[in-house]
Amino acid sequence: MERLILPDIKDLHKLDVYEAHGGYSALRKALGMKPEEVTDEVKKSNLRGRGGACFPTGLKWTFMPKQTNKPKYLCVNGDESEPGTFKDRQIFEFNPHLLIEGTIIACYAMGITTAYLYIRGEYGKWIRMMQKAVDDAYAKGYIGKNILGTEFSTELVIHKGAGAYICGEESALMNSIEGERGYPRVKPPFPAQYGLWGCPTTINNVETISNVPIIINRGWEWYSKIGAPKHPGPILVGVSGHVNKPGVYEMPTGVPLLEIIYKYAGGVPGNKAIKAVIPGGSSTPILRGDQLEGVCMDADSMKAAGSAVGTAGLIVMDEDTDLIQVIARISKFYHHESCGQCTPCREGTGWLHKILDRFVAGEGTKEDIDLLMEIANNIEGNTICALGDAAAWPVQSMIRRFRDEFERRVARRTAPVVEAVSA
Amino acid sequence: MLSEENLKKIDQLRKMYPTSQALTLPVLWMVQEEHGNISTEAMKYVAGLLNVPYGHVLGVVTFYTMFHSRPIGKHHVEVCTNISCMLRGSGRIMEHLEHRLGIKRGETSRDMKWTLSEVECMGSCGTAPMLAIGEEYHENLTLEKVDKIIDSRS
Ligand SMILES: Cc1cc2nc3c(=O)[nH]c(=O)nc-3n(C[C@H](O)[C@H](O)[C@H](O)COP(=O)(O)O)c2cc1C
Ligand code: SF4
Numbered sequence: 381m382e383r384l385i386l387p388d389i390k391d392l393h394k395l396d397v398y399e400a401h402g403g404y405s406a407l408r409k410a411l412g413m414k415p416e417e418v419t420d421e422v423k424k425s426n427l428r429g430r431g432g433a434c435f436p437t438g439l440k441w442t443f444m445p446k447q448t449n450k451p452k453y454l455c456v457n458g459d460e461s462e463p464g465t466f467k468d469r470q471i472f473e474f475n476p477h478l479l480i481e482g483t484i485i486a487c488y489a490m491g492i493t494t495a496y497l498y499i500r501g502e503y504g505k506w507i508r509m510m511q512k513a514v515d516d517a518y519a520k521g522y523i524g525k526n527i528l529g530t531e532f533s534t535e536l537v538i539h540k541g542a543g544a545y546i547c548g549e550e551s552a553l554m555n556s557i558e559g560e561r562g563y564p565r566v567k568p569p570f571p572a573q574y575g576l577w578g579c580p581t582t583i584n585n586v587e588t589i590s591n592v593p594i595i596i597n598r599g600w601e602w603y604s605k606i607g608a609p610k611h612p613g614p615i616l617v618g619v620s621g622h623v624n625k626p627g628v629y630e631m632p633t634g635v636p637l638l639e640i641i642y643k644y645a646g647g648v649p650g651n652k653a654i655k656a657v658i659p660g661g662s663s664t665p666i667l668r669g670d671q672l673e674g675v676c677m678d679a680d681s682m683k684a685a686g687s688a689v690g691t692a693g694l695i696v697m698d699e700d701t702d703l704i705q706v707i708a709r710i711s712k713f714y715h716h717e718s719c720g721q722c723t724p725c726r727e728g729t730g731w732l733h734k735i736l737d738r739f740v741a742g743e744g745t746k747e748d749i750d751l752l753m754e755i756a757n758n759i760e761g762n763t764i765c766a767l768g769d770a771a772a773w774p775v776q777s778m779i780r781r782f783r784d785e786f787e788r789r790v791a792r793r794t795a796p797v798v799e800a801v802s803a
Numbered sequence: 804m805l806s807e808e809n810l811k812k813i814d815q816l817r818k819m820y821p822t823s824q825a826l827t828l829p830v831l832w833m834v835q836e837e838h839g840n841i842s843t844e845a846m847k848y849v850a851g852l853l854n855v856p857y858g859h860v861l862g863v864v865t866f867y868t869m870f871h872s873r874p875i876g877k878h879h880v881e882v883c884t885n886i887s888c889m890l891r892g893s894g895r896i897m898e899h900l901e902h903r904l905g906i907k908r909g910e911t912s913r914d915m916k917w918t919l920s921e922v923e924c925m926g927s928c929g930t931a932p933m934l935a936i937g938e939e940y941h942e943n944l945t946l947e948k949v950d951k952i953i954d955s956r957s
């Protein structure tokens with residue numbers, strides 16, 4: 381497939397190169413349309429969010445009130461902290477103007493006059509790259525007052541995070557922009573009604589927004605024919621773990637996971653068998669390696685397989701991997717990142733982490749397996765934000781699909797000597 | 804507390820946000836970049852500058868892991884030990900570093916030269932294992948590479 385988000389063009393991050401390859405023509409085209417027509421185009425394209433939940437983007441945009449005397453805001457979510465996820469970084473580095481162009485078009489479609497691009501603090505290097513692109517776009521009149529000589533004006537501000545996974549959650553992200561601690565807010569009210577400073581706000585992922593110029597340029601019909609019909613478009617899949625060629629690969633949605641692993645990512649080192657994969661970042665339910673036949677990277681296929689596309693961060697684990705260490709590490713992460721506002725998440729993630737560490741040390745019992753499940757079930761659906769679910773799903777799926785691993789660990793009752801690594 | 808240049812930048816930023824409280828993170832970043840950490844005195848300064856309570860600034864500094872309220876080593880070595888890195892040997896990298904630097908994870912060397920931290924996913928999973936020193940990412944690590952990185956700063 382022709383690469384649309386990360387085309388193979390040298391120096392595309394530079395404004396003149398981007399322009400020479402048709403850059404900002406989508407913005408010009410969009411500004412010649414009515415804002416509703418732009419939203420409609422995105423809606424018909426069937427673009428779904430690439431930030432984790434696959435929510436239809438055009439539909440989200442229609443939630444923004446048309447009649448309001450409050451300012452409206454757009455937050456572009458580049459917090460990218462879900463373990464196994466490293467795709468937005470590629471856009472910052474290799475195609476920043478695509479993201480800027482998409483941001484301005486989104487602002488135009490929703491009548492927004494300020495957009496904040498939130499980038500995780502660890503990405504200092506990429507923030508500077510992005511800032512350079514934004515400065516260049518301002519200088520050329522693509523952002524700011526009277527864009528391209530029209531009546532439309534909008535600002536784009538980069539907001540640097542400071543190390544907190546939870547700030548990727550949309551309402552925590554808004555609090556972080558407001559200068560608060562990154563505590564998620566109780567919903568409803570939803571951001572489109574009561575977002576940044578109580579004003580109507582839309583939040584979209586970096587990759588989602590980067591699809592917008594493509595849709596405007598080529599039209600929704602063309603776009604919606606790429607990949608899986610109900611979840612179409614190009615998608616950036618980040619493959620990590622036990623593969624020969626880890627990296628970010630652009631492909632149409634709906635590619636079989638086995639094809640991603642063996643064709644794109646060069647297969648498993650030493651030709652080992654696959655024990656398990658986590659398909660879409662650490663919060664998505666784990667799948668068994670022997671049940672991957674026919675499972676594809678799109679929302680429907682993933683759901684049928686009992687997992688989710690998430691951020692399309694595919695983590696591959698070979699047959700020698702110690703899954704107990706894997707799940708203990710994942711639980712440690714969610715425990716560490718829980719903001720502590722709600723009891724089931726704060727306490728529950730702590731318990732999961734503690735019990736799983738016990739398993740790693742060879743001290744887990746049979747009853748502990750059920751206890752883990754019970755704790756996870758008590759977190760799921762009982763919290764302010766989805767971090768609780770994100771902590772529960774990996775544990776539930778691990779026990780459901782790999783109970784034998786837990787049981788063997790209980791039987792062995794010895795601490796492992798080797799780490800879950802292959803050479 | 805802050806350079807003329809940064810004070811000018813703050814004036815610019817004020818136009819980009821409807822409240823001055825929203826400048827808390829950007830201004831704290833400036834303080835930390837200039838001074839290496841954010842002292843109590845600096846937090847009071849930021850509170851005055853932005854007209855927000857000191858307790859607010861303190862709350863923000865302590866919430867975000869990248870803000871340091873105490874001095875840290877000259878070289879802050881952060882090793883990701885999350886899952887993709889773990890699958891590719893971050894455990895060995897970390898142990899090697901503890902050995903080489905003579906400190907455990909979470910510690911700072913007595914000469915204030917090194918701080919070694921275990922961190923969560925840094926968005927470098929496809930080039931794992933990795934470590935960061937300041938804003939610099941070092942990826943696809945081997946023990947030899949780690950030695951070189953440390954030697955060049957010793
Ligand atoms: C704990 C948590 C962390 C999240 N982190 C991110 C993130 O880093 N980047 C992101 O785009 N979305 C993240 N999300 C999802 C956002 O809340 C939001 O749904 C998304 O940014 C919407 O964008 P989209 O509709 O374009 O996918 C996170 C959600 C949760 C619950
Ligand atoms: S679910 Fe966890 S992270 Fe989310 S608000 Fe509650 S305590 Fe905080």
Ligand code: FES
Nearest residue numbers: 883888925927928
């Ligand atoms: S898991 Fe280490 S960088 Fe992502």
